[in-house]
Amino acid sequence: MKYLLANIKMTLRNKQVLFWSVFFPIFMMGLFGAMFQGGDRTYDIGMVNKSKSETAAKMVEALKKVEVLKISEDGEESEQASLEKGERIAVIEIPETLVDPPKQVKALGVPTTPAKITPTAIDILFNENKAQDAEIVATVVNQFIGKFNQQMTGQPETLTLTKEAYKSKDLKYIDFLLPGLIAMSLMMGGVVGIANGITTLRERGVLKRLLATPINPVNFFIVQVITRLLVAIMQAIIMVAVGVLAFGAHFYGSILTFAIVLTFGATVFLIFGLVMSSLAKNVDTVEPMTRAVTMPMMFLGGVFFPIEAMPTWLQPVSRALPLSYMSDALRKVISEGVSLYTIRIDLLVLLVWGIAGFLIAARTFKWE
Amino acid sequence: MANIIEVKNLTKKYGNFKAVDNISFEVKKGEIFGILGPNGAGKTTTLEMLESLRTPTSGIVKVLGFDVSTNAHEIKERIGVQLQATAFFDFLSCEETLDLFGSFYDEAQKSSKLLEEVSLMPKAKTFVNDLSGGQKQRLSIAMALVNSPELIFLDEPTTGLDPQARRNLWDLIDAIRKGGKTIILTTHYMEEAEYLCDRVAIMDEAKIKDIDSPRGLIRKLKAENKVEFSADKKIDLKKLEKETGALTADYVEGDVYSLRTKDSHKTINQLLEYAKKNDIKLDNLHISQATLEDVFLSYTGKSLREK
Missing domain, CATH: 3.30.70.100 (Alpha-Beta Plaits)
Incomplete structure (x- = not known):
């Protein structure tokens, strides 16, 4: 227990750790946030409006005003062909069945209940190769439709609707970036922090000195892991706070789910750090080793841009990296608010990586 | 006088390389026993087997009556260890370092008392990194005293120190012995062995060449x-x-x-x-x-x- 407190103290006093785990990711957020500010990428959407209703027309009109969406209306067949060719991320189809809600009759002093409207399904066809983009579009459109519905049934003021529509440009690049950066900083903090930390302790003979005391070696690992997890949580809190407050990112997820995914992923990366420190001879070799692992992951792991935006031949590589799954899981939790069950595949892949790492570390760890 | 350490036919092999080759000796209660030899003679390997940090390939080692291969925990609870490299955690003060190491033992002395003993009281709040070489060595000796051990191992305690700092450390080690503790140390400084040790084992190429008091060894020459x-x-x-x-x-x-x-x-x-x-x-x-x-x-x- 005393060791845990002392270890936390040591970690917090280490400015290098603080730099890499807190300031570096925030710096990246600022850099990339600024780089893509305003110049948000646009998403090509096909629009097929089969409904002749006024509502549908208004909706199309409003959607066109959403900046991130580039909407084309070239007819059903041509749009679907474009979708297949990958020129569209999604095609939205408004069916004929969508009709205007019946006009409310205003009786004197007596408010009438609005007529019941049968909900109409609006189809969104995705290009599966661009699933991640499509998800962003789907979220934008979903929110849009939600707000639109509210507007249509509640107050029929189309003016506020268009205002809302502008606002509903909700998921910006920062919303993509923030979860990715959190995943990245967990990886950096975990892999680099643990690997450097333990290798340094070993090289200085501190590990051996600990072995010369009656301490149970397992406690050493427990202390290291708990300390790093606390750092990871602190990191995440700071980053979410900065992301939301300073860069206008959105946090739709449940805090609990977020915390669980965070802890889980951080542990996997800690194990990676342990593996690195086990395989490295000394501090001089551990640094290039961790860099060789973290740098490619940083760029291929879907942190700064979607995996789908990468050359096709590189995509399978990305899909094997644990960071891809971690950033994907965090992204879904933070900006879509999904449950653990939805991201079970991500968690499973991370678990497999974690177990593999643990086995290697357990076999190769040395105290001196 | 009771033997605090008994070593019989101790051998440590790494593959075909014999780091320690069939050595035997005893250390008596209350003495300073030195192992003298050049780098690579096997001094540290020997010491680390006594500290239960390494497993002997063959032979018997008894420390304080416990067998190193079966009672490592009991031994570790009762001995004080200073390793060759002064091993500290970064970002801890002297006081915190001693408190931390004390927490690893069933019973521990107060850090203030230990710092007093090694004359580091003014440095209690100083980070370990900011200590001089001699001060670091004294702190690591304080760490070896934290559990009030009967037996203390010092591995080349004065290597790399200037003459003044070395002299100070000798006085400290002498004072610890006067406090009734048994000390076993390795060194490659002749003066150190002559000044401090009651008995010296001369070690070279994994073997012990002779064991006697410094004067006895010289007389035999x-x-x-x-x-x-x-x-x-x-x-x-x-x-x-x-x-x-x-x-x-x-x-x-x-x-x-x-x-x-x-x-x-x-x-x-x-x-x-x-x-x-x-x-x-x-x-x-x-x-x-x-x-x-x-x-x-x-x-x-x-x-x-x-x-």
Whole structure:
């Protein structure tokens, strides 16, 4: 227990750790946030409006005003062909069945209940190769439709609707970036922090000195892991706070789910750090080793841009990296608010990586 | 007097390499026992087997009555250890370091008392990184005392220190022994072994060559005195040896020669005579008593000092 407190103290006093785990990711957020500010990428959407209703027309009109969406209306067949060719991320189809809600009759002093409207399904066809983009579009459109519905049934003021529509440009690049950066900083903090930390302790003979005391070696690992997890949580809190407050990112997820995914992923990366420190001879070799692992992951792991935006031949590589799954899981939790069950595949892949790492570390760890 | 450590036929092999080769010795309660030898002699490996940090390949090691291979935990609870590299955590003060290490033991002394003992009280709040070499060594000795051990292991406690700091540390180690503790230390400094140790084991190439008190070892030496001088001409060593009746004649460096002899009076007379006859100018002539250095030389045929 005393060791845990002392270890936390040591970690917090280490400015290098603080730099890499807190300031570096925030710096990246600022850099990339600024780089893509305003110049948000646009998403090509096909629009097929089969409904002749006024509502549908208004909706199309409003959607066109959403900046991130580039909407084309070239007819059903041509749009679907474009979708297949990958020129569209999604095609939205408004069916004929969508009709205007019946006009409310205003009786004197007596408010009438609005007529019941049968909900109409609006189809969104995705290009599966661009699933991640499509998800962003789907979220934008979903929110849009939600707000639109509210507007249509509640107050029929189309003016506020268009205002809302502008606002509903909700998921910006920062919303993509923030979860990715959190995943990245967990990886950096975990892999680099643990690997450097333990290798340094070993090289200085501190590990051996600990072995010369009656301490149970397992406690050493427990202390290291708990300390790093606390750092990871602190990191995440700071980053979410900065992301939301300073860069206008959105946090739709449940805090609990977020915390669980965070802890889980951080542990996997800690194990990676342990593996690195086990395989490295000394501090001089551990640094290039961790860099060789973290740098490619940083760029291929879907942190700064979607995996789908990468050359096709590189995509399978990305899909094997644990960071891809971690950033994907965090992204879904933070900006879509999904449950653990939805991201079970991500968690499973991370678990497999974690177990593999643990086995290697357990076999190769040395105290001196 | 009871033996605190008993080592019998201890061997440690790494593959085919024998780091420690069939050594046996005992350490008595209350003494300072030194293991003297050059780097790579097997001193540290021996010490680490006694500290239960390494498993012996064969042989029996009993520390405080416990067997190292079965009762490592009991031993670790009762011994104090200072490793060769001063191993500290970064970003902890002296006080915090001692408190932390104290927490690893069932019972521990107060950090303030320990700091007092090694005269580091003014540095209690100083980060370990900001200590001087001598202060670090004293802190690591304080760490070895944290559980009030009966037996303390010091692995080259003064290596890399300046003479003043070394002298301070010797006084500290002496004071600890006077407090009733048994100390076993390794060193490659002759003066250190002579000054501190009650008994010394001479170790070279994985074997123990001899064990005795420093004086006893010197007395056993064939030559008890050393005559050193410089000459303005080159002298043949063989000839010098013969003419002066010395046991050995060696170059020390440049024009400085060294003779080992049992009878310094005779050797000096003959040396002066030889110099006169050959018109050699002698300078810096001095006689000194043989030291452990000479003992070591005679046992191993090589000098202890790192070249």
